[in-house]
Structure formats: C-alpha cells, structure tokens
Amino acid sequence: MSSALNNCSRHQACKFLFDCFLNHDFNWLPILIGGWSLSVYILHFAWKNLAMIAVQYQNYLVAYFVTVMAVSLAVCYKRGPPSDSRSHDIAQWTLQAISLLVIYASSQVDEVSVGVIALLVFHQLTRSWLWSLLFRMFGFIWRKVVPPKRRLLTMEEYEKEGQETTKRELQRLREYCRSPEADVWKITSRVHDPRRSATAHRARKGYHSASREDD
Known part of the structure; x- marks a missing residue:
C-alpha cells in the first residue's frame, strides 16, 4: 500500500514538473495519457488487493477512519453543518x-x-417521473373499468345554475354589443323581439330586471 502511494505521489510530482518547465507547444498528450494510465493501473491494483490490505493493515485502517470521523465531527461542531445545496449533494452522493x-x-x-x-x-434515476406515470396509468385504467357515478342536480341547483349562466351570457352579450366590432343592424335583424333585446342591452341588473320592464 505504501509503495503504491509513493509511486502515485512520484507520478504527480513528475507531471507537475513537466507542466511547469516544458514548453506549451510541446506534445504533452503522450505524457498525459501515460500518466493517467499509470494512475488507473495503480488504482486497479489497489482495488484488487483491497481485501488483503484491509486484513494486513486493519489497525491502521481503523485508526484512519476514527481519526477522520473525529476531525470531521470537530469541524462540523465548530463551523456548523454546511448550508449550501452543493455540499448537501456531495454528502448525499458520497453516502x-x-x-x-x-x-x-x-x-x-x-x-x-x-x-x-x-x-x-x-x-x-427514475423516481421523479416513473411513479407519477404509473399512478396516472393506473388511474386512467381504473376510470375506464369503474367509471365514477354522476351526481344529478337538484331542482334548486338547476335553477341557480340556470340563473347564473343566463346572467353571465347576457353580460357577455352586452359587452359584445358595446364593442366596435358588433354589427348592430345585423344583430337586430336576427332577433325576434328587437325592443326586448334593446331593453336587455341597456339593463344593468340582468335578465330579470329587463323582464320586469317589459311586463
């Protein structure tokens, strides 16, 4: 383990010297490829022998983890936990x-x-949209197999809905008749009772007030 770390540190030191003293026009690509290949080989060798290293240097590993945990807890206790989202992401990905x-x-x-x-x-990777898609598909199939029962309106609800709809549509008709886009002669020629239509157009309290004036 120590020899692998020494080789890795020597490689990084050599790479730093090459970067500092060599000309930028120098063909540095072979050095970069060779250096990273050596690093990958060292990491692969350490990973293959990880079990043997853990058994032989068990005390050192335990001491290392205990020391790192103690230092981390001391730093977090002194400075407080990280508050930015990137630090939380790094901690989450590490765990x-x-x-x-x-x-x-x-x-x-x-x-x-x-x-x-x-x-x-x-x-x-798929929990943000997979479950919502499954729930939507299940709900669609359930509605097709077991359709919901339609509730019929009562007489009072029917009359109230009719009055509100009539009032709303008459208001829309008044606004359209007052707009410059409306053709007054064309609208008048199509209604059965132009006088009543004009009265409803001038009314401000809805259809019922217009009916009272006609009566």
Missing part, C-alpha cells in the same frame, strides 16, 4: 456510493449484488 459498495461487498454472489445495485440506481 450513496458508500452504500453501494457495502451492498456489493455484503453478498458472495456478484450477480445478486450487481442486480440489487442496478435496481437501486434505476429507482434513484
């Missing part, structure tokens, strides 16, 4: 990644662990 690693290491059958991880990731 989710650790949970996935624990799930993968908790089973001896890799297929089961990978399947559970895939289901959790799929649920996390």
Whole structure:
C-alpha cells in the first residue's frame, strides 16, 4: 500500500514538473495519457488487493477512519453543518456510493449484488417521473373499468345554475354589443323581439330586471 502511494505521489510530482518547465507547444498528450494510465493501473491494483490490505493493515485502517470521523465531527461542531445545496449533494452522493459498495461487498454472489445495485440506481434515476406515470396509468385504467357515478342536480341547483349562466351570457352579450366590432343592424335583424333585446342591452341588473320592464 505504501509503495503504491509513493509511486502515485512520484507520478504527480513528475507531471507537475513537466507542466511547469516544458514548453506549451510541446506534445504533452503522450505524457498525459501515460500518466493517467499509470494512475488507473495503480488504482486497479489497489482495488484488487483491497481485501488483503484491509486484513494486513486493519489497525491502521481503523485508526484512519476514527481519526477522520473525529476531525470531521470537530469541524462540523465548530463551523456548523454546511448550508449550501452543493455540499448537501456531495454528502448525499458520497453516502450513496458508500452504500453501494457495502451492498456489493455484503453478498458472495456478484450477480445478486450487481442486480440489487442496478435496481437501486434505476429507482434513484427514475423516481421523479416513473411513479407519477404509473399512478396516472393506473388511474386512467381504473376510470375506464369503474367509471365514477354522476351526481344529478337538484331542482334548486338547476335553477341557480340556470340563473347564473343566463346572467353571465347576457353580460357577455352586452359587452359584445358595446364593442366596435358588433354589427348592430345585423344583430337586430336576427332577433325576434328587437325592443326586448334593446331593453336587455341597456339593463344593468340582468335578465330579470329587463323582464320586469317589459311586463
């Protein structure tokens, strides 16, 4: 483990020196590719031997985690928890990644662990719209299979609805007749009782007041 860390630190130091002293026109692409390839190889080697390293250096790992947790708790206690949304996202993603690693290491059958991880990731990515889509589909099918019963209006509700609708439509008709777009002669030629229509047009209290004036 220490040799891998030493190699990684040497590689980063060499890369920093190359970036500082070499000309910018120099073909740095092979160095970059080779350096990242070496880093990926070191990480792959450390991941393959993670179990052996954890067994051999168990005390160091426990001490490292305890120290990091104590320092983190002290910093959070002194400065308070993070308040911005990005810090919350980073903490959430870190906990989710650790949970996935624990799930993968908790089973001896890799297929089961990978399947559970895939289901959790799929649920996390689609939970914002998948469940709403399923509920909408279920509601549509339910309404088609079991349609809701229609409630009939009572006589009082029917009369009230008729009065409100008549008053609203007469008001719309008055507004249209007062607008410059209305053709007065055309409207008058189509009504059966022009006098009553004119009275209703001039009325301010609705259809009933116009009817009382005619009576």
